[in-house]
Amino acid sequence: MAETAIMVRGACKYYGGNHVLNSLDLTVPNCCIYALLGASGSGKTTLLSCMVGNKKLNSGTIQILGTSTREGYSGPRVGYMPQENALYQELTIWETMKYFGWLAGLTTREISTRLDVLVKLLLLPHLGQQISALSGGEQRRISFAVVLLYMPQVLILDEPTVGLDPLLRESVWNYLIDLIKSQSCTIVLTTHYIEETRQAHKVGLMRKGYVIAEASPQALLGGLGVNTLEDVFLKLSKLQDECDEDGRSRFVCQINDNFAGCTVRGCDYSNTSSSSKHKIKALVWKQFVTLLRNFPLLIFTVMSSALSVTLFFIGVGHDPKGISVAIINYETNCTAFTPVQCDSPSLSCNYIELLRTTFSDLNYLPSQAEGEALLRNGNIHAYFVVSNNYSAVLRQQIYNKVTNDSEDSAVDIYPDYLAKDIAVYVKKVAVGAFEDFTDLFLDSCNVSTKLMKIPINWKKPVYGEKQVEHTYMGGPAYLLMVSFCVASIVTSCSILMEKNEGTYDRICAMGVGHGEILVSHIITDLCLIVCQIVSSLLVAFLIFELPLHGSIYLVVSLALVNSFSGMCFGYAIASILQSETAAMHLLSGSMTPAILLSGTMWPREGMHPFLQELAWYLPITQPAYSILSILHRGWGFSKPTVYLGFVNCFVWSIIFLFVCLMCLRHKRG
Numbered sequence: 214m215a216e217t218a219i220m221v222r223g224a225c226k227y228y229g230g231n232h233v234l235n236s237l238d239l240t241v242p243n244c245c246i247y248a249l250l251g252a253s254g255s256g257k258t259t260l261l262s263c264m265v266g267n268k269k270l271n272s273g274t275i276q277i278l279g280t281s282t283r284e285g286y287s288g289p290r291v292g293y294m295p296q297e298n299a300l301y302q303e304l305t306i307w308e309t310m311k312y313f314g315w316l317a318g319l320t321t322r323e324i325s326t327r328l329d330v331l332v333k334l335l336l337l338p339h340l341g342q343q344i345s346a347l348s349g350g351e352q353r354r355i356s357f358a359v360v361l362l363y364m365p366q367v368l369i370l371d372e373p374t375v376g377l378d379p380l381l382r383e384s385v386w387n388y389l390i391d392l393i394k395s396q397s398c399t400i401v402l403t404t405h406y407i408e409e410t411r412q413a414h415k416v417g418l419m420r421k422g423y424v425i426a427e428a429s430p431q432a433l434l435g436g437l438g439v440n441t442l443e444d445v446f447l448k449l450s451k452l453q454d455e456c457d458e459d460g461r462s463r464f465v466c467q468i469n470d471n472f473a474g475c476t477v478r479g480c481d482y483s484n485t486s487s488s489s490k491h492k493i494k495a496l497v498w499k500q501f502v503t504l505l506r507n508f509p510l511l512i513f514t515v516m517s518s519a520l521s522v523t524l525f526f527i528g529v530g531h532d533p534k535g536i537s538v539a540i541i542n543y544e545t546n547c548t549a550f551t552p553v554q555c556d557s558p559s560l561s562c563n564y565i566e567l568l569r570t571t572f573s574d575l576n577y578l579p580s581q582a583e584g585e586a587l588l589r590n591g592n593i594h595a596y597f598v599v600s601n602n603y604s605a606v607l608r609q610q611i612y613n614k615v616t617n618d619s620e621d622s623a624v625d626i627y628p629d630y631l632a633k634d635i636a637v638y639v640k641k642v643a644v645g646a647f648e649d650f651t652d653l654f655l656d657s658c659n660v661s662t663k664l665m666k667i668p669i670n671w672k673k674p675v676y677g678e679k680q681v682e683h684t685y686m687g688g689p690a691y692l693l694m695v696s697f698c699v700a701s702i703v704t705s706c707s708i709l710m711e712k713n714e715g716t717y718d719r720i721c722a723m724g725v726g727h728g729e730i731l732v733s734h735i736i737t738d739l740c741l742i743v744c745q746i747v748s749s750l751l752v753a754f755l756i757f758e759l760p761l762h763g764s765i766y767l768v769v770s771l772a773l774v775n776s777f778s779g780m781c782f783g784y785a786i787a788s789i790l791q792s793e794t795a796a797m798h799l800l801s802g803s804m805t806p807a808i809l810l811s812g813t814m815w816p817r818e819g820m821h822p823f824l825q826e827l828a829w830y831l832p833i834t835q836p837a838y839s840i841l842s843i844l845h846r847g848w849g850f851s852k853p854t855v856y857l858g859f860v861n862c863f864v865w866s867i868i869f870l871f872v873c874l875m876c877l878r879h880k881r882g
C-alpha cells in the first residue's frame with residue numbers, strides 16, 4: 214500500500230484573477246495527523262474541497278491513496294468534515310447518524326455500537342434531539358461525530374475543533390492520536406488554534422497560495438530557533454515577504470524532518486461501502502423524514518396546485534356580475550310595468566325590463582350629461598340613451614317593414630372601453646335583450662319573428678356546448694401550467710437547499726454519485742407530484758364538474774408526464790444555479806413567457822407567425838392542446854394532437870435531465 218496518503222503537486226486554483234492556490238505542493242504521509250495552518254482566506258478550505266473532489270483544480274494533481282481526484286470522488290475511504298456543519302436540520306441526532314452510516318455502508322447495529330463510543334467522547338446531547346434545536350457547538354460535534362462514525366482511511370477535517378471548549382478540544386486531539394495508532398488512519402485538518410497543532414505529526418504552513426514550510430512541529434521549532442508555532446508562522450511570513458520584495462524566486466523553507474509515516478496496515482472500519490441501491494434507499498428515507506418533519510409545508514405543497522385550480526375555476530371565465538348601467542329614457546319614466554303590446558307607447562320600458570334581468574344594478578338618470586359624468590368618474594360601466602319617440606319609430610320600422618334612417622328607433626349605448634371585456638359583455642347582453650324584446654313585440658303584433666332575425670343560423674356545435682364557459686376551456690390547460698410550475702419549484706428548491714446547507718458536497722465526498730442523488734429526488738418528488746395531480750384533478754372533476762369525454766387514464770398520464778418534465782426543469786435549474794433566489798428569478802422569468810405563449814391566455818393563431826411556431830414547441834403548449842382534445846373532443850392516443858402532447862413532455866424531460874447531469878458532472882467550481 215502507498216506510503217503517502219495524499220500527494221498534491223503543482224495545484225493551481227483561481228477564481229477570476231484571484232489565484233487561491235498557486236502551484237501548491239503538499240505531501241501527507243500515511244498514519245499521521247497533518248495540520249494545515251494559514252491565515253483566513255489563504256485557501257485551506259479550497260484545497261480540502263479539491264482533495265475530496267468537490268472542487269476542480271485548474272491545473273496540477275491531487276492523489277489520495279493512490280487515486281487521482283480527477284477520476285472522481287474518493288468515496289467512503291475518505292471522510293470529509295466541511296467547515297459548515299452540513300447537517301439536515303429536520304433530522305434527529307440518531308437519524309443523522311443512521312443516514313450517514315447507511316450511506317457509508319454500515320448496518321444499523323454497527324452505527325449504534327460506534328455511536329455509543331462517540332457519545333462519550335464528544336459528550337453528544339440526547340440522540341432524540343432534532344439538529345435544529347442544538348447549539349452551534351453541539352451541531353459542530355455532531356458533524357464531527359458523523360465523520361468519525363464510519364471511520365474512513367483518510368479523514369479530511371476543516372476546523373474540527375472550532376467552537377469546542379479547551380477540555381473537549383484536548384479529548385478530541387487525544388482521540389485522533391489514538392486513532393492514528395490503533396487504526397493507522399491519516400488525518401488532515403485545518404485549525405485556527407495554532408498551538409494545538411503541536412500534537413500533530415506534521416504541520417503545513419500555507420501562505421499566498423502555496424505551502425511555505427512542511428515539517429513536524431519539533432523540526433519547525435528547532436529549525437527556526439523559536440519557542441512557539443505562532444512565532445514560526447510569523448518568522449516564515451516575514452521571510453516570505455522579504456523574499457517577494459527582493460523579487461527573488463518564491464520562498465520555500467526546507468526543514469529536515471525525520472517523520473516518515475508508516476505503511477498502512479489497513480483500517481478496520483474503512484472497508485465498508487454501500488451499494489447504489491442502499492445509498493438511494495438511505496437518500497429517499499432521509500427525504501421523506503425531512504418532508505414529514507415539515508408537515509404544514511408538505512400539505513401546502515401537495516395542495517397548492519389544487520388551490521390554484523380551485524381559484525381558477527371560481528374566479529376565471531365567468532360572466533361579469535354586478536355591472537352598473539344607467540338609463541336615460543327620454544320617452545317615458547317607466548313607472549308602471551306593462552307587458553309588451555303591439556300598440557304600446559312605451560316599448561322602451563319592455564326592452565329595459567329585459568336588460569334588468571342581467572343588469573340588476575340599473576339606474577335611471579334624467580340627462581345624458583349625468584350619465585357622461587358618472588361614466589367618466591368610473592361609477593358606471595355604460596349608459597343607454599333612449600330617444601323620446603322610440604316606440605313609434607321602432608313600430609313603424611318593424612311593423613311596416615320600412616327602412617327608417619331615423620336614429621330615434623335606436624338605443625344609444627356609451628360604454629367604457631378601457632374595461633373592454635365588460636364593454637363587450639354589455640354589448641352582448643344589449644343585443645341579446647333586444648332580440649328577445651323584438652320576438653315578444655312581433656308576437657304581440659302577430660307578425661313572424663323571422664322578420665327581425667339576422668339570416669345566420671348557429672347550429673349544434675360539433676364539439677362543446679353553445680354556451681361553453683371559458684373556465685372549462687382554460688381550466689385544464691391552467692392545471693397543466695400550475696403543476697409544471699409547482700413541480701419545477703419543488704424540485705429546484707429541494708436540491709438547492711441541500712447544496713446550500715453543504716450536505717450535497719458532504720455526501721458527494723462520501724462517494725454518493727450525482728445520479729444516485731438525482732434518482733432519490735425523482736422518487737420523492739414523484740410521490741409529491743402524484744399527490745398534487747390527484748388532488749387537482751379531483752377538484753376539477755368532482756367539485757367543478759369539468760366535462761370528460763375522453764379517457765381519464767390519458768388525462769392522468771398526460772398530467773403526470775407534464776409534471777415530470779416540470780420536475781426535470783427544476784433539476785436542470787438547480788444544477789445550473791447556486792441559490793434558491795436565483796432559481797426563483799429564473800423560474801419566473803422563463804415560466805411567464807412559456808405561459809403567455811402556451812395559447813391558454815390568448816389563441817396562438819393571434820400571435821406573430823414566428824411566435825406561433827416557437828410557442829408550439831415550448832413546454833405546456835402541446836400538452837395543453839392535448840388535454841383539451843382528450844377532455845372535450847374525447848380523442849384517443851392515436852390522434853396527433855394527443856400524442857404530440859406526450860412527445861413534447863418526454864423530449865423536454867430528456868433535454869432537462871441531460872442538462873442537469875452535464876452541469877452536475879462538469880460544474881465543480
Ligand SMILES: Nc1ncnc2c1ncn2[C@@H]1O[C@H](COP(=O)(O)OP(=O)(O)OP(=O)(O)O)[C@@H](O)[C@H]1O
Nearest residue numbers: 228233251252253254255256257258259260296882
Ligand atoms: N466559489 C468561489 N468563488 C470565488 N472566490 C472564492 C470561492 N470560494 C473561495 N473563494 C475565495 O478563495 C479564497 C480562499 O478561500 P478559502 O475559503 O479557501 O480560505 P480559507 O483559508 O479556508 O479561509 P478560512 O480560514 O477563513 O476558512 C478567498 O479569498 C475566497 O474569497
